[in-house]
Each structure stands twice: as structure tokens, then as C-alpha cells.
Amino acid sequence: MSFVENLIDQVARATGLGDNTRKFVGVLASFIFSQSDGFKGFQKLFQKAGLGGIFESWLSGSPNMRDIDGGQIQNALGERNLGAIAEKAGVPKTLIGSAIASALPLLVRSMTAGGVVPNGIPASLAGLAGNVDWGKGTIAQLRNNRKRGSLWRWILPILALLALAYCGWHMRGKSPPVGTPAAATAPVASTDGTAQSVGAPTFAFQHSGGKVDVSGTLATTAEKFQLLDALKSTFGDDRLNARLDVDASVKPASWLDRLKGMLPSLKAEGLKFAFSGDAVKLDTSALPEAERIAVSSLFQKQLPTIKVEGLFDRGVQAIKGLKAGYSATELTAALNQTTVRFDTGSANITRSSEAIIQQAADAIEGAPAGTRVEVGGHTDNQGDAASNQLLSEQRARAVADALIGAGVPSDRLAARGFGSNRPIGDNSTEAGRAANRRIAYEVLP
Template structure:
């Protein structure tokens, strides 16, 4: 039999095709098997960052390792897989950063953002799982990136997970990890959440995680309310306090004040308390303790205080303490009641009273005659124009001697009060009431006593119920002619006297002009600040120091830079706490020092001598000649400087007449100096009339001091 080659060829072709297909199928199975087993080996070695790519029996590794030995470890594990012929390592390292930083922020509106550096993909997935568990309804934004650093990955991951879990308890906030230093800021949703977050950050942080910064705020309360109620044998407080420490102090203070009463505390903690809140609450508690019963209600800066006092004196004292001691940023409404006593109890004697309740005037009691009764009512109407006057008096004989003088003494001062009463019982006059003018509250007692004289015995109890001023404006000026002028606000009359006495001690022999006014304010720390200011002003040759609230401004000429620096140093250290200092101190030139010496000589010469004029004229008297000749010598010893001659008069006569007279008198002195050898080009004159008194024009001695000539030496 012959073999046909064509038939063999036809048989071989399908066999070859089938063999090729079988090889291809087996090749893919081999690659898939190698890839699977290599991935499993890498996973077991915790090298999931590496991705194997198989070609035949060759493995190519890609990816970025979180540590330097990672690529080498991955290559070794890939080579050890059975069936792998060659392993090619094309992996790299993730970026290295010097300052490892990670953050998370929750906006309170359902959005959570993760950002910053993470050490591995496994850590990233772990943090995302933790975030979704802690914030189940939040939309999580992943802005994290792989990065290497010097941080321990396990400790870092524990710190990041702790941050997420703690932040989940806040209404909104953010946390940051800088290496292993944790910072957290945010607002708690409730007071319990606030306490949990504070406790966790203080005591439950993972090992090695340090707390760098913490600013967790309480939930905000609007309005910020706090109430206290005293009634029967029980005492209740409720509302908000700005922290557990403040709440504890207030509870302790309340228990001390109301210890014998049953006590209920329903307060919670929240943010939003106004400035000075704790002080205001303590003062309100202390004053509530003075009442038989009452309520305190705070709403923001509004304080409503109501209750029942034992008598009018207690009510007035409580009202006064509230208005003087509670910080001035609070608006106070007090509604304190008290039983009204019988104005004229049985056996009071011959009595008469005038009562000003703030709206109408009641005239009650006894008058000696119909004429006296009518005159009294007319006098009351004149003192209280536009007010309703209710005449409830009756005519009765037996009025004591001097009755009318005592009645008028009480009426005159009663009209200066916002409300009050004047009661005359036989020869005893009692005036009580309140005023919002501090100067009035200080002067009424003396005025009543002076008006009554020896006719009757006086008792005065007037409460100041206005707001004490804290932003006083005060100024002291030291002029080149040696005059010290004090002007502006002073707290009270004792403080005014002490400031004048301090100035007299610091500037002996110099003329001190008092233009200050009493406004009603706490004397300290204002009084201490003015003493320091006056002492440092004395070290300047001329200048002024001005206080506005707690800001001190001093300006003028110092003898040297050393003196200027010493003044600045003393003011920065010796002023009471809270005061701030600004200065515009200059250092005198040699020419200015010389002019200042001439100024001193001119002032001393004129002070030791006499410069007088004929009454109401500009004619110099003969006893002025020697003093003026001495002044000629002093002026010629200072030929480089000009001299301004000031004329001053007392307040008698019209302003226009005094102005002209002061001008003519200054000119008369200039003429004398010129005629006796002083260059006229160096002299100028000015008249001030009665506008710059140095003493009280109400006395002859004071008027004599105000009629004067002064000299100012100036650098040309």
C-alpha cells in the first residue's frame, strides 16, 4: 500500500492547532495561579502595597512601599513563590515628609473631611472605617495622601482613631496630629458631651500621644439666663454657669448665705456669659440674702431684682449696693418692696412733713396758722414747679420756735433729690431720700445743717443711686510761669482735696489752680494713678499729663534723655494694674535750658517783689518801681530771648472791661522795661482779663492774687 503525504499533512494541521490552543489555555491558568499565590504571599507578609504582574513565569512588582526595606522584602517573598522563574522589582517608596501632619474637620452640617499624611493604605482604610463608624450619617471626604515620616505608625494610627472618636462627641470641630502631638478645637453639643471630651483628652489619650492644645467650648446659650429664688424656707437656683468651677463657687456661696434653708440647684453649664457675670451674680446673691424673700433674674446683661425688705433702710441699702457694685455693663431693674411705717406715730409731738415720691408732693402734718399753711404750700410749689402738690396739713397751735426756718431748711434740700421726705418733729429735722447726682449726695447733709443753724437738730440720710463713673477725664498742666492747673473729673470731694494736697507737696511755692469737678466714682485706683502722674510731671520743666479712663498721656520737655527714660520707666511700673501709658516727651536743647533758667529768675523776682496798679487803672504804683528795675536786670542778663508779658485781672466788672484793663496793664509794664534799657523788639504783651484765675474770686484775698502780671521767656 502506498502512503499519500497529502493525507499526513491534512492530519497534522488540526493536531497542531489543537496543541497551540491547549498551550495557550494552560499558559493563562499558570499566570493566574502565579499571580494569585504571589498576592497571597505578599498579603501574609503584610506587603499589600505591592502589586504583582505576571508574564509567563516572570513576576514584575509595582507600587510604593511605606518603608525603605519594603521593596526588598516584597521581591524576596515573590521569588519564594513556587513556579516563579524571575522577579523584577519596579516598586518605589512613598514620599518622605519632615513634619508629619494629619487633620480631620467636622462642620456640624454632615460633612467630614480627612486630610494630611497617612503612613499606608491599610492605615487609610482603617481611618475611613473608623470615620464611617463614628460619623454614620456624614459625607466623608478623603483628602489624605501616603507619606513616610519619623512617626511610629501604630502609635500614630491610635492617635488618629482617638481623635475621630472624640471629635464625634462635638457639635462641630477639628483635630490635628503633628507627629504625635494632638490639638483639638470645637464646640460641644451638650454640657455632658463637653465633660466627656475634656475627660477623654485629659485622661484617655493613647500612649505616647501628647495634648498640644485644647479649646473645647461649651454649647452657646442665647439668651444667657440665671435665676435665684428665696421664699419661705427654700432656696432655688437655675439657669447656666460658664463652667463647673464657677458653678461650684456659686453653689458654695449660696449655701453659705442661705445655709438654713432647703437648697435646690438646677443649673447647667454653657458658654455666652457677659463680662463680669460671676461678680454680678455673687453681688445679687449677697443682696438677696438681705431680703425676707425675693427673686434674681439674669437674661444676658439684664438683671431684674425684686423682693421684700424689712424696712426702707434695708431696701435703700440693697438698691444702692446693686447699682454701685454690679459691673456697669449690666442694666439693673430693682423692684424692692418694704412696709411703709406710720410717718407720725403717736406721741411724736408737733410734726410736719413734705414727701416727694418722684411724681407728686404731699404736704402733711401740722401748721401753726392758715397763713403759714398757705405760705408753706406756695413755697413747695415754687421748689417743685410743674409737680402736683397735695396739701394734707391741718392748723394746730404749739409750733416750736424757729419752726419755719427748719421747714425751709428741709424743703430746700429735698427739692434737689429725685425722691425723699423731710420730717420735722418738734425740733428734730430728718431728711431722707436718694439722688443720682453724686455731688448732691455728698453735700446735702452740710447744706441742711447750715440752713437750720442752731434752731433744730438735723439728721440726713441720702443715698446715691446713680451709676458710678469709671471713665474719668482728668488733666494737670505745668506752665512755664510755674502755674499748675488741675482740671477734669474727680471721684469725690475727699479725693479732690487729696489731689490738691499732693500737688502742693510736690510743687511747693508754685501757684495751683483747681478747675476740677466732682462726678461720683470709686476713688481707687484713680487716686493712686494721679499721684504717680503728678510726681512724674514735676520732673518735666513744662508739660502736662492727661488721664482718660485707664490711659495716661504725658508730654513736655525733660532736662535730659536720662530723665525722660526714668519718667517712662516709673510710669510703666508704678501706675496701678490695667493703666496704659503713652508719651510725647522731648529733651531740652541747651538754648531751651538757658531760656528756662531766665524764666525761673523772672518768676522768682516778680514773686518776691510787688507790681501794683492804681485801682481800676493801668497806672503803676510807686512801690512797683524796685521790682520792675530788678526785672530789667534779669531781662538784660538773658539778651537772646524774647519775653511775653501777661496781664490778668479779678472777676469784678464786665468781661470786656477786664480784657481791656489787662491789655493796658501788660503794656504799661512793657513800657517801663523799654524805658529802662530792655529792647522793645524782645517784648510782647497779651491780656487775659479774668479768664485765668489762680484763686477764688469770691474772697478779697483771692481777687488780689488774680490781679497779677506774669512773664514768659521764649526762645526766638
């Protein structure tokens, strides 16, 4: 797809202008270079309106593109210019501000590719709108409008006086109508947005055959380009096939910054995942076991507030491998391979651990009748012993409560904290301390 066709496709999805997008892009590009100093003159309009920083964020190479709204566009360009653009592009005046706000960041980023500010309108864009006159014709039109406005300033008061005289004559001798005006009784739709549905941001990723395919819908153009820039930086523009839409009714992606930071560690061939709102489905089935564990651990650690489905966990695999009639000892051997994570320094179980808790609960419920399991909390030796002891007790209780919530009878569980008294790793290393921060299970007599 050519530069222009790709740009038109992106603007069409951002603005919803459909078949009229091509002309709209051409008119907007033509207006940019109609300024006395071309592109730089257009940029000065935003600088004068105090929006220079936003405009600069759209230039190619800027890491974080910032949003702009229709009101800010009007402040920078002026109502008359917006009206002229709307008329020449065939876009309703009520929509022109928001349409430019959605399209302009895309247009500026595309035209400054490679970090070069264009001296004139690219030939590929100039032909989209045909011959657009931003000079004398426009000024003459404004003058004509002023003349018509001046004429109406004389006519309207006369018409108003005639109307009042007619109404006075017509109503003479009549009683005013009884009842409430229709406007007072007509229902008024809420404008506070509470009744409007808000969509969920989505993002699907697939790495296959040396290519990375991504698709989805984000709330803003800024979010879209932040993610695209991170993807291109990680995988290369030539290996990336992206189709990302922008929809203002969609919520901001809470996971976007975390995902951008994770991308350099997500280069495994065969990896798939898909975000939908505050949940993600992970598919590591095509990866070697070591990579499955590493990727799953990364998702679980970096997305603590996101519900992660499809995590590869040795304990979960061991639980799934239990054969009918498994013993209590076999049960705890499987449970002790699971990894339950908490928010740093607290006993809050991360959302990404919910699926593991459910698997553990199902396994405990399926154990022989009378089996009782102790949930033990353990910490590393960082900090004072009393704090570690308390934290270990709180985490053990949190897991036991979560298991009860997942269906395990409370009389089959006990919770106990051990602090840092039972290390299984070397507390002088990060890997050892990570191993010591754990939940362990034992069969009670």
C-alpha cells in the first residue's frame, strides 16, 4: 500500500468520513501549504495559540504523540478557516473541528517522515483535492458575506417590529392559551455521558513466519502512534503488518505503557496474545517450555491488574496431569509448583493469579475426602523480621480466602505465616530471594 493510500485508510478509520476522506485529506494538506511560510507558517498558528508543544509531538521522531480536540483546533485555525475547509472538503461544519483533530496528527506525522519538514505540498497529496483557491476568491467571499451581513442588520429589526405589531393585533381581545409549553414538558436527553456506552480497547498480536501482525482499536491517535512506534522500534517497519483503529468511544488502554515496555521480551516466534479491555488471552502453545515459562512469568509480573488467561505454569500443568484417585501427597507436590503473585509489599493477589487460584481450588476439592491442606506464606529476609512475619501471615490468609471463594470448604484449609524462617534459596541473590517469596502447601494430619 502506497504512502498516500495508507494515510487515507488511517484517516478514514480515525474520522469516519468514508469515501469523502480522500478529498478531505487533499483540502487539509492544501490549506497547510497555503500559509505565507508553508508548513512552518501553519505550525506558527498552533504556537500562537499556545499549542506548539502538541504540534511538535506529531512530528516524525517524536516519541509520544499528544491528542488535540476540536475546540483547540478552532483556537489555532479560527472559525472562518474551519468554515472554509469544511465548505471546500464537503464536510459538515459541525464535524470539521473533530475531523481535523483526528486527521491532522496523522497527516503531519506522515509528511515529516524521516525528520524532514516539507518545503511544499507533496505531489501525491496535491492531486487529491484538485485546484483549491485559498487566495483572493476566499477573501472576496468573506467581503460578500460582510455586505450581506450588513444588509441583514438593517432588515432584521424592521421585520421584528412588523412581527410584533402583527402579533399584538392578532391577539387583541383573546385570552392567552392555557397549558404548559411543549418545550417545558418534552423530555431532555442527558448530556453528561452517563448513559453512553463505553467500548473496550483491543489489541491482538501474532508473531509468525518472521512477520508480526497486529490489529485492534484504541481510544486516541496518540495511543495508536505510541504503540506503533514501539512496535516498529522492536520488530522493524518491514516486518510489521499493523491495522489499528481509533475510536473516541473506547476507554484508554490501561495496559499500554506496560505493553510497550514488554515488547523487547516478546520476540518469540509463534507467540500470540489478545487484549480486550482489562483482560488478555495468552497463547504460548507454539513455544518451547522454557520460553513459555518466561513469557507467562513476564505477563504475570508486568500486568498485575490485568486478568491473564492461558498462563503456562508448571504447577497448573502438574495439576492437569493428576490422575483420578490422586493422593494428598501428589496433590501438594503439584500445588507447590504453582506461582501466586502479590502486589509489591502487600497481600493483594494480582488478577493474573486468579486462574491459578481456581485450578488449585479445583484440585483440592478433588482430593480424597478428609484431606486438609495448610497454606503457608514465606518471605525473603529483606526488612525486619516482624514485618516479614506479618506479611507472610497476611498472604497465607489471602490465598486461603481466595481458595474458599473459589469453592474449597473452609474446614479443609488452614493458613500459617513463616516469615523468612524457611528459605529455599540464597537470600544474597535476587533469584534466591524470589524463590523464597512463595506460597507453599502441606498436608495436615
